[in-house]
Amino acid sequence: MVDVKRIEDLTVDLLRLAVIELPKDVKEALERAKERETSDIAKANLSAILENIRLAESMRRPVCQDTGLIVFFLDVGYGFGSVSGIPEAIAKGTKRATEEIPLRPNAVHPISRKNSGDNTGSYVPILNWSYVEGDYLEITAFPKGGGSENMTFFSMVKPGEGIAGIKRFVIDSVISSGGQPCPPTIIGVGIGGTADLALKLAKKSLLRPIGQRHSDPEIAKLEEDLLKAINMTGIGPMGLGGNVTSLDVHAEYAHCHTASLPVAVNTQCWAARRATARVYRDGRVEILSHGR
Amino acid sequence: MEYRLKTPISESDVRKLKIGDIVYVTGVMVTARDQAHRRALALHKEGKPLPIDLRGGVIFHCGPVVRKKDGEWEMVAAGPTTSTRMELFQAEFIEAFRPSIIVGKGGMGPRTAEAMKKFGAVYCDFTGGAAVLAAKAVERVRGVEWFELGIPEAMWILEVKDFGPLLVTIDSHGNSHHANVAKAVEENKPRVYSMLGVSK
Ligand code: SF4
Numbered sequence: 001m002v003d004v005k006r007i008e009d010l011t012v013d014l015l016r017l018a019v020i021e022l023p024k025d026v027k028e029a030l031e032r033a034k035e036r037e038t039s040d041i042a043k044a045n046l047s048a049i050l051e052n053i054r055l056a057e058s059m060r061r062p063v064c065q066d067t068g069l070i071v072f073f074l075d076v077g078y079g080f081g082s083v084s085g086i087p088e089a090i091a092k093g094t095k096r097a098t099e100e101i102p103l104r105p106n107a108v109h110p111i112s113r114k115n116s117g118d119n120t121g122s123y124v125p126i127l128n129w130s131y132v133e134g135d136y137l138e139i140t141a142f143p144k145g146g147g148s149e150n151m152t153f154f155s156m157v158k159p160g161e162g163i164a165g166i167k168r169f170v171i172d173s174v175i176s177s178g179g180q181p182c183p184p185t186i187i188g189v190g191i192g193g194t195a196d197l198a199l200k201l202a203k204k205s206l207l208r209p210i211g212q213r214h215s216d217p218e219i220a221k222l223e224e225d226l227l228k229a230i231n232m233t234g235i236g237p238m239g240l241g242g243n244v245t246s247l248d249v250h251a252e253y254a255h256c257h258t259a260s261l262p263v264a265v266n267t268q269c270w271a272a273r274r275a276t277a278r279v280y281r282d283g284r285v286e287i288l289s290h291g292r
Numbered sequence: 293m294e295y296r297l298k299t300p301i302s303e304s305d306v307r308k309l310k311i312g313d314i315v316y317v318t319g320v321m322v323t324a325r326d327q328a329h330r331r332a333l334a335l336h337k338e339g340k341p342l343p344i345d346l347r348g349g350v351i352f353h354c355g356p357v358v359r360k361k362d363g364e365w366e367m368v369a370a371g372p373t374t375s376t377r378m379e380l381f382q383a384e385f386i387e388a389f390r391p392s393i394i395v396g397k398g399g400m401g402p403r404t405a406e407a408m409k410k411f412g413a414v415y416c417d418f419t420g421g422a423a424v425l426a427a428k429a430v431e432r433v434r435g436v437e438w439f440e441l442g443i444p445e446a447m448w449i450l451e452v453k454d455f456g457p458l459l460v461t462i463d464s465h466g467n468s469h470h471a472n473v474a475k476a477v478e479e480n481k482p483r484v485y486s487m488l489g490v491s492k
Contacts, residue, residue, distance in 0.1 A: 040312065044314055044457045045419050049421070051425055052425040061369060065355075179399075232487060233477050235473070238417060239398070
């Protein structure tokens, strides 16, 4: 069994990496976006974002003041062994990260709005577990900003409307969001399953690197069509007009009941923070998201 | 056009600014969110002065992340917050204190735009989330007022150098860049729908 202290330390390291350094695919996509813009305002916004990203890295400060609600994805290999103690270690690591980096304490009680002060609380940090082949544990830190998470939409589309119904719901969601989620965004789309699964797939799709298409050609085509359409709206960076409203669209699907067609949209801002590492049975740690 | 302005900014300089212009500000800038706006207006009603004269000044809608280093406050991250929350107070605030530039993100409503036209002020968007860039332009934290409101809501008095880029999105002539973008998006909608093969 892997030493839980190792997981606690890794939690701090992954959160630090996530909030300070954006993954390479995101940075490159923002660079390309700047080249595609023609208006001064859009270009100025993207230059400010890129300069901000560079400063955050060199000054070792969080890239955005909203360091998010703390979310993790955990893929446990069947051969990894026991995960006992790991949730506690991650919560401990989250508290330490809040102090040490520092992170902005964002976790509040939903009714009293009282801030826990350390980014933990009921169900928080949020842990999304799945099981995979292999003898490792893969952990992704995914701190999620409030401004973009607020731009989440769900609809039980009529199955008879088919793919046109899905497209219309996604495009209307993006248009109604305007500049609020700090575009250029990444749009996560979850199709099918039950309502809760559709929302989860929408969020999970945001883990996929920019530019990587779905393996199913039909879904890949949907992603491309939606991206093209979104970037025709003219919303642009920060909603101040321009050619790049989204950097990518990622969709995931599940089979669903013959009577229903759940569709969910989850929005990610330009500060698309994620950091992933693999922990092997022997305690070896490998950072996957940020190549050195 | 690109402008470099120093506080206090004169009305004639503010009136020159048009939507689409880019501004960098040097001088004194004050943060204010909902509660600082509320408190300032309450003091004004009682006929009491503010801790600092805001005439010709810059107001920043921002709840910063700060830390104390060697007894001095330091801005760690200071990106803009959504400005529409201040719509409730902004018109009265402009009339009472006559600042020249309001900085935030996402734009403001018609009452604020009207007050800007009447009293000579502009609204500028600062890039959402660009918190380190903003903090880096802060040369010194001159002071903090109303600290009991909490770090994000307190009024932070900052000395800034070339703070920007600030994008003028509401000017003092009744123009709103946000309204223009919304209109353009509406006009693009039929093309977007037809590209997707979706009926209106
Ligand atoms: S939406 Fe994202 S980039 Fe914008 S303020 Fe929130 S976390 Fe930062």
